[in-house]
Amino acid sequence: MCLVFVCDEDERVIGRHEAPGAVQAVDVETQWRLCFVPLYFKSKRRHICSICGRRLVVRY
Known part of the structure; x- marks a missing residue:
């Protein structure tokens, strides 16, 4: 018996916005799929x- 799971993670950039200073705010949509089903x-x-171009960590 063989059981295979096909998983995929897709990230898509929705938009970019200029933030104060030398920072860009990027909106990203993440989608996980199992056998091509979202x-x-x-x-x-x-x-x-x-x-x-490095990712910054924002702490509140």
């Missing part, structure tokens, strides 16, 4: 340095 959608806002 299971989970989540939208996030990430902050990226405009100069070096």
